[in-house]
Amino acid sequence: MSIALLFAFAQPGFSASYKIDPMHSEVGFTVQHLMFFKVSGYFTDFEDTIEADSQARTLSAAAAVIKTTSVDTRIGKRGNHLRSADFFDAAKFPEMIFVSKKVEGSGNDIKVYGDLTIRGTTKPIVLSGAFLGENKDAWGNVRAGFAAKGMINRKDFGLTWNAILESGGVTVGDDVEITLQVEAIKS
Structure with a gap:
């Protein structure tokens, strides 16, 4: 899915659009x-894509498309299991999508309310984050930094696989912490 299609709702009046630099960003x-x-x-x-006002250190909108086939935990077997139908079912659902609906706050205290879609299920989530600043790089590009984190319950999105342990616990917890470290280039 095109990020431009997701971003058609962006609110006017903010100073710039920023495109993520994937070489200097992390979705974890x-x-x-x-x-x-x-x-x-x-x-x-x-x-x-992020719509932001660098002077006020505020955001008006954000949208993301994440390829589920690209999941990496440094262990090949575990990554393959996460791509399987037990978890992301990457063959059937190749993308996760986030689209913001409302943004509040500025600077180091920003809340982004939006819809996250995983495995065809869309649920509202809240990301807490910060507009870290803006600088010009050595090649004249204007870059901005953004950070955010949030928590979801994986079962809300159909990721229900688990195995019971002898001790009575489970192999995989339900709560998943999401972390974003984004460096983006002003369009």
Whole structure:
């Protein structure tokens, strides 16, 4: 899906549109494993657009498309399992999509309310974040930094696979922390 199609709703009046620089950005997650250890991973293929006012350090909108086939946890077997029908079912659902609906706050206290779609299921989520600033790089491009995090319950999106442990616990926790570190180039 095109990010431009997702972003057609952007609110007028803000100073600039920023496109993510995937070489200097990270879309990550952390989930509990075996009831006590946290496993982290990230996605390597994504695109994002952010509408923001650098002077006020505010956002008006954000949209992202993340390729589920790009999930990486540094363990090939685990990555393959996450791409399988037990989790993301990447063959059937190749993209996760986020579209903001409302943004509040500025600077280091921004809340982005939006819809996240995983496996064809769309649910509202809230990301807490910051507009980290804007600088010109050595090649004359204006870049801005954004950070955000949020929490979802994976079962809300149909990611229900689990295995019961002998001790009575489960292999995979339900709560997934999402973390975003974004460097974007002003259009």
